[in-house]
Amino acid sequence: MADTAPPTEDTTPGGSPGPRRRRPGDDTAPNGRPTGPGLYIGRPLGVPVFVSPSWFLVALVVTVMFEGQVDGVVPPPASYAVAFAYAVLLYASVFVHELSHAVTARVLGLPVRSVVLHILGGETSIEREAPTPGREFLIAFAGPLTNLVLAGLGLLAHLLLPLPPVAVLLVDALTFANLLVGAFNLLPGLPLDGGRLVRAAVWKATGHSRSGAIVAAWIGRAVAILCLVAGAFMATYPASGQNSGTGWLALLWSALVASFIWVGATQALRAERVRDRIPALHARRLARRATLVTADVPLAEAVRRAHEQHSGALVIVDHDGRPRGLVSEKAVTATPEQRRPWIEVGDLSRGLDDALTLPADLAGEELIDALRAAPASEYLLIETDGRVYGVLAAADVDRAFAGI
Secondary structure, eight states, X not given: OOOBTTTTOBBSSSOOOEEOOOOTTTTBOTTSOBOOSSEEEEOGGXXXXXXXXXXXXXXXXXXXXXXXXXXXXXXXXXXXXXXXXXXXXXXXXXXXXXXXXXXXXXXXXXXXXXXXXXXXXXEEEESSOOSSHHHHHHHHHHHHHHHHHHHHHHHHHHHHSOOOHHHHHHHHHHHHHHHHHXXXXXXXXXXXXXXXXXXXXXXXHHSOHHHHXXXXXXXXXXXXXXXXXXXXXXXXXXXXXXXXXXXXXXXXXXXXXXXXXXXXXXXXXHHHHHHHHGGGOXXXXXXXXXXXXXXXXXXXXXXXXXXXXXXSEEEEEOTTSOEEEEEOHHHHHHSOGGGGGGSBGGGGXXXXXXXXXXXXXXXXXXXXXXXXXXXXXXXXEEOTTSOEEEEEEHHHHHHHTTXX
């Protein structure tokens, strides 16, 4: 139940907020329809919403389990329809939880990429992290607060409205579900909402978001272990009236939730280690020496020159020496030796645009932001006077993070 993460998060079955980095054009199909990890169902309040195929499995399990409580009020097969309605309403509560995160983030000026409903609840993908602990707190608290309010409204409906038996059953079940989702997501560990509240509090106290993330992530690991222990206890000592099969189902579910929390907390710790290394990234240090060739040079000759000059990249230039394109290392590697004398190097190049031409002095966050703005395999690095310094390969940047 986490809902947002850095930069994205999740919910089980509720949510917690965080941002996920986007790449231009990576969330839109050629027809303009948003794409994502599941079935696109609409854009309420301007936020694309997707349902993962795993939701249908959960809906089936919830229907089967809840039908046992319904058949005493409604006989089969109508009882299955009522149980399925509960499964839909349960995820409607998760959806409202996620939408609360999304709306709060947008009100506070943070772009929201999508909401996804999946097997463990939901996930709100926010494109940037909150810039202040106060905004982090508000976005994280919006989801659980919504669930607790819905639980309160359900309790009032049970007490004050003359509801038929089926409606009472559904209202009571949804009241309990919203209370559970709200309370669970307030557990104090990443990637849950409660973990983001801890992160915001430690951030406010220390002035460092990193300290908050590390504390909340380690607490998240502890919460994961406690979830697993609780599931094992329920399986070993089932409650009165509960059969052993239900107990083992609780163990399975707790193991799934515990693994989700553990992985989310571990990713948060890894993200902080990555951030620690970002300031040490310098385009000049990572750049490959480039061999300049015109587009009509045979590939075999271009590769020979590169070997002779001990360079690791090929740049296409015009006859005046101005850079015009980058040769794809992948395309060169994929070309058999016997064909290289008959292929012009320009056939394996892509044209340059402003996004693929970067200053050689870029470093740290500025370098990462430039690469995110225009994802590609190679970038041309130039000096302030326009001379070619070298080529920056995305694979080399990835290797700089290896072992984190």
